[in-house]
Amino acid sequence: MAKSTIYLGNTLIVGLLQRDGKNKEKIKPNIKEDSIVERVMKYVAHDLVFLPINIEEMHWYLAVVNPKRCEIHVLGSLGPMSRDDLGHVLDGLKLQIDAALGVRDITDHKWPDLQVSLWPVVEQFYHRMQTDGCFSVSHMYINDFIPNLYKCQLIIAISTISISIIDLCRVMQTLSFKRKEWVPSSDPYPISLSLKNLQDILDVSRSMDVDVFNLAVRMLACDMAMYICGYRRHSRLRLKHDPKSLAKFFDDWPRSGVSFSECRLVVVPYYACGNFSMFVLDKHARMIAIIDLQIQKIAKTYDRAMDEIDPSWNDDIYDWNHIYLCLVPKTFDSCLTGFLVIELMNMWDGERIHGLLNVDSRLLRKWLLIEVLKSNFNESADNIPEDVRVTVCSIRNTYVEKYI
Numbered sequence: 001m002a003k004s005t006i007y008l009g010n011t012l013i014v015g016l017l018q019r020d021g022k023n024k025e026k027i028k029p030n031i032k033e034d035s036i037v038e039r040v041m042k043y044v045a046h047d048l049v050f051l052p053i054n055i056e057e058m059h060w061y062l063a064v065v066n067p068k069r070c071e072i073h074v075l076g077s078l079g080p081m082s083r084d085d086l087g088h089v090l091d092g093l094k095l096q097i098d099a100a101l102g103v104r105d106i107t108d109h110k111w112p113d114l115q116v117s118l119w120p121v122v123e124q125f126y127h128r129m130q131t132d133g134c135f136s137v138s139h140m141y142i143n144d145f146i147p148n149l150y151k152c153q154l155i156i157a158i159s160t161i162s163i164s165i166i167d168l169c170r171v172m173q174t175l176s177f178k179r180k181e182w183v184p185s186s187d188p189y190p191i192s193l194s195l196k197n198l199q200d201i202l203d204v205s206r207s208m209d210v211d212v213f214n215l216a217v218r219m220l221a222c223d224m225a226m227y228i229c230g231y232r233r234h235s236r237l238r239l240k241h242d243p244k245s246l247a248k249f250f251d252d253w254p255r256s257g258v259s260f261s262e263c264r265l266v267v268v269p270y271y272a273c274g275n276f277s278m279f280v281l282d283k284h285a286r287m288i289a290i291i292d293l294q295i296q297k298i299a300k301t302y303d304r305a306m307d308e309i310d311p312s313w314n315d316d317i318y319d320w321n322h323i324y325l326c327l328v329p330k331t332f333d334s335c336l337t338g339f340l341v342i343e344l345m346n347m348w349d350g351e352r353i354h355g356l357l358n359v360d361s362r363l364l365r366k367w368l369l370i371e372v373l374k375s376n377f378n379e380s381a382d383n384i385p386e387d388v389r390v391t392v393c394s395i396r397n398t399y400v401e402k403y404i
Contacts, residue, residue, distance in 0.1 A: 021091030044109035208338030
């Protein structure tokens, strides 16, 4: 086991596997085909696959796919019990493997047998370890079951990521003292976030604050790897704009290193009545991608701005091809739309959305809070209490849970 590797399963994906396996649905080729193949390739490239399984409103336990032994190991604190839900998960996993085999020849992998639904299920705990209903996989499970080789690494991951995030959210919600500014940013125009603004990010009953949204866009726009530099939007400049004033917002983003003329895509977030949506204008393909349920009248204002910045502009975006994207997360939670639009700006490349987005409201909120606190646009980082700064610095990867 000197070179064993572990794949940590996602609870949402496990839920989808369970659903598909229960309904015996054959996975048909569709736009998700690439992501299914990629996921299956990750499974078969690892020595162990951890699948957290939930018996709804009752109990969580861990199933470990062990290809070396061609066995499924079950770690359940309630001891042996019916595993129908696990059977459905394995059937769903087999469906995904079959779908991947239908489009790709999977030969370079660590699994001696891909018939995972036929592998024997082996209970690892034969005595009831739990007397309450609140048990979860913990350090005790890791110490008792996981080999020493990768035990330390997994404990570190749980301790430094999950626990740090829990501590950070708890501290942020309990702080009562007020500072004038926690996260000020002045370029290209002033934005100031207070402690109250940051606390509201974690409040699932509140929509995203416009200043928080604009700062998040600023962080995306000035990420050199993103090259999103064509977006300009200001909360005070939405209606009846002066064209010359509006054209200034198509100037180059500070720190981006990319000029507007180099950009193919113009990403235009839109805010109205507490809801956020997004348009993506492809200047070369003359196409508008609409991520919203309603078409907003942006053509007239956009054309006026383009007349100022590009005298050769002579087009009408209403004549362009309008497309509505597949795989856009749907939600009845209007308070979540701002968080989803920020993530979609990160995932859309002009032709398709790359990957699937986890739409858990609390998860997206806590990760945005971390990203805002870590932002190098904060011009007064010392305003943040030292214990909060130390905790934030210990959280390195803010993309671990957001994407499926």
